[in-house]
Amino acid sequence: MDRTAPPLATIAAALRRERERAGISLTELARRAGIAKSTLSQLEAGAGNPSVETLWSLGVALGVPFSRLVEPPTPAVRVIRAGEAPGIRSEQADFTGILLSVGSRHARRDIYLVELDPGALRKAEAHIPGSVEHMIVARGRVRTGPAAEPVELRPGDYAAFPGDVEHVYEALEPDTLVVLVMEHPD
Template sequence: MPAQGAAPLAVVAAALRREREHAGLSRAELAHRAGIAESTLAQLEAGSGDPGVEALGSLATTLGVPLSRLVEPPTPAVHVVRAGHGPRVRSEHADFTGTLLSAGSAGARRDIYLIRLEPGAVRTADAHTPGSVEHVVVAAGSLRAGPEWGPAELGPGDYAVFPGDAPHRYEALAPGTFAVLVLEHP
């Protein structure tokens, strides 16, 4: 994770321990179910390591919680995220960064991200929790986004909605592409 604007490792560590204990899972069981090494999970819970969005996404899915619950610190009543700041998660496989703008409350069950992508490797995502839906609005550049079986090409101002509970992808088609992503959770 980048240092500036990244989710502090202490926030991620505390959230992972809290959610794992809430789920009643041992560290070994969570690591096994999420498909990551137990030593990696131990490092993350200790506040060290460099978690990518894939590992955090796998842990969140296994725990049955939105990714935002693992990276967002508690917020005050009025919450402002300045441009270039906010908890960020990066892809390990593509030039893709998601900045969490707002995590849904228990009643809202949605997260809002500002995503930045550059042409090159495709950001592929495993299925999120069943019933998840992704909404994306392109602000600049162009991208191909959607389920593996039928992504759509989008330009500035274009909006798409697709199932988040199926494998999906984000691919920048132009330099400097960024978009707003709203992830709904059931």
């Protein structure tokens, strides 16, 4: 399976649903997210190849977690086999986010498996106010946290930091793998 192919049909339906829920036009959402209206139109049509950054911008503009834009409805028991979940690549760095679990409407938390390789630094814009990120390193080393004060983590290390400020992710070893839990306020 191509781990870099985003779930386009899910993204298209979610963008339309959330934009209509917010009661805003395509033009207004594009303006708020800082993307071209034509790009948003393509995404709502199930075309294009959105990056992590584009989807985060849209989520912030809509006031919803990233996961609400990429996660299909789930059955009662859900298993994701290693290597089978689709990932969404970053434009900035060798960074692929794989959404593993979405919080319910009452427990807004999402769980990601993130694969990183050394190279460019991934800069993440601030998420929804009150968001907190929790990271556990499974393999390799990573520098992460608020852009003003990132920390280095090794296998087994855990860190929590505000997700509502600009923050960074940087692999310090090849094949770095982390589990990222994002909490969002209600």
